[in-house]
Amino acid sequence: MTDGCDGEVTDDATDDAKADGGWTDAEEEIMLATYRALLEHGYAGLSISRIADELDKSKASIYYHYDSKDDLLGAFLAYAADRFQSSILTESGDDPREDLERVIEKLLPLRPDEEERQIQAVFLGLRGQAVTNATFREQFTELDEQLAATIREVVERGIDEGAFRDVDADRVAEHVLATINGAMYGRATSDRETAVAAVRVSLSSYLDAELRRS
Amino acid sequence: MTDGCDGEVTDDATDDAKADGGWTDAEEEIMLATYRALLEHGYAGLSISRIADELDKSKASIYYHYDSKDDLLGAFLAYAADRFQSSILTESGDDPREDLERVIEKLLPLRPDEEERQIQAVFLGLRGQAVTNATFREQFTELDEQLAATIREVVERGIDEGAFRDVDADRVAEHVLATINGAMYGRATSDRETAVAAVRVSLSSYLDAELRRS
Incomplete structure (x- = not known):
């Protein structure tokens, strides 16, 4: 970067x-x-x-x-979202199930390096401000919208291509995003290292069960 | 209270x-x-x-x-966890699946009242401090441990009683806790009100599919 x-x-x-x-x-x-x-x-x-x-x-x-530090940070969040979005688009392949795992690994890496840990801590700090700061709240609303849309589009593509069964793509996307955000948040604010590994395994098996054509 | x-x-x-x-x-x-x-x-x-x-x-x-405001707030988190735990134990009934829904509704109410919204915002503020403050981090580690244990015990009871199939209770508990925390966190820091409803529906159907005896 x-x-x-x-x-x-x-x-x-x-x-x-x-x-x-x-x-x-x-x-x-x-x-x-x-x-x-x-x-x-x-x-x-x-x-x-x-x-x-x-x-x-x-x-x-x-x-x-x-105009201000908050104005700049609002732009920074939009910039980070854009960057994330393009990196996902660049790397998407032929298999929607693998693409989903790639998005999950990007957002919730199993073994984050020091820079990934730091940037997640930074985002958490900014996100905490969104409880009371309208600019940040707007930016995080957009960021989550965009992340949910990215996941939803991969699920929809899988359905269209016949790889996934005809699920409610929006619901699956919100579930995956909430689970990722919760595990990321938990990792940054507690010392329960094994929790993320359990969540990653469980999220994969949820997706396998939910999307599998019977 | x-x-x-x-x-x-x-x-x-x-x-x-x-x-x-x-x-x-x-x-x-x-x-x-x-x-x-x-x-x-x-x-x-x-x-x-x-x-x-x-x-x-x-x-x-x-x-x-x-000794200090942080010391007091550390105790406050422990107190809140104790209160939550007793309220769950008091209200648990005969049906482990219903008990799970009750825990979820308590942690992630579909329509939180003003006081519930405020207290979640307060916890989010405290939790943000846990990124850098060791006392808070310890308290949130314990809080999450305790919440995961509560969910895990209900799942284990359901398995023992033959109501649920023999799943990995720990994994299910971590998944449910992460999803709840992520949705709660999202609600407090963005304006995506419908996301929580989608997550609640999806979490219920995840539990139905995961725990159902085939």
């Missing part, structure tokens, strides 16, 4: 150039700097100053794009 | 009297005052002063029992 973040933005033309996901190069640089600052300082220690340090630019160059 | 919280503790003998769950009357009064203060001010606005106000006593009378 750090590729291309050391480049210099030299003129307004570059500033306005839209990258793939509808983000300008300048915005994307700020997003990557935000990501690094979050990993380093956590949500509580995040400031525009620290993002500017990561960016090697002035705070003004950030305020030019975002 | 407010019964008995207006009484006065008048002497040390009362102070040391243990209530049912191993809590002295004085401790229980402080817990109930903490509960009211949390509902009123949320986690962020909670202070020993405000709990003392609810208790109508001096701050010293709280510090006599608890």
